[in-house]
Amino acid sequence: MLERCKTAQERWGGVHEIIDRWLAQRRQLIEAGMQLRERGEYTPTDTPKIQAFCELLVDYVSVGHFNVYEQLALEAKDFRDDHALTLLKELLPEIDGTTQLALEFNDKYDTKEHCNGQLEALLFSLQALSVIMAERFEYEDRLIKELHEAHSEQST
Template sequence: MLEDCKTAQERWGGVHEMIDRWLEQRRKLIEAAIYLRERGEYTPLDTPKIQLFCEMLVDYVSAGHFTVYEQLALEAKDFHDDSAVDLLREHLPLIDSSTEVAIEFNDRYDTKAHCNAQLESLLFSLKALKVVLAERFQYEDRLIKELHEANSEKNA
């Protein structure tokens, strides 16, 4: 998709827009998590909101792995930034472990039957997920700062 752009500005400006959309997706995910966490007690009536949160979580994680990280890696390679490539190699395994936790959360709560069978453990699961996501967001922010912002300055 972005690889087909003709100029550096088209290409890397597109990466910037993609990152902005992804970070907006993150903000909405965090808001949904806060809403669920503040509920405290859950009933089957909460199931649709929990399922929506699961969808948002999987969408966010997928966008990172299949779009954002891939574009950041391409950007680092195109700018011949070996330290950025090394940073990506260092952080991706750490991010991958949080992806596993997010997928496990989704698998526990993604359907009405799964969700309703485990409502009593949702608050604990959300607290554990919060810790993992907070760490993930730090890694992602560092990748954005070190890879994309540095390369954007070189492009300017």
């Protein structure tokens, strides 16, 4: 889609929009996680909120892997930015590790049966996930700062 844009401004402006939407998803994910952690005790009536959180989590992780990182890599290649490509190679394995843990959380709580069978462990799982996701957000923020922002300046 973005590859068809005629000018650098159109193309990289489109990447900027993807990143903005993705960061808005991040904010939703964080807020939903905070609301769940604040509850402290969970009952089967909380299952729909937990499942909605799992959906936000998987959506956020997927957009990162299948849209954002891909577009950042294209930018780095188009700008012949060896530093950016090296940074991607360094950080993507770290991000992949957090993805695996996020997906494991999802697998534990994504269905009513899974969720209701493990409600007593949910607070601990949410706390552990929040630590992992905070690390991920730091990696992602570094990618955005060092790749996209640098290229945005070059394309204008």
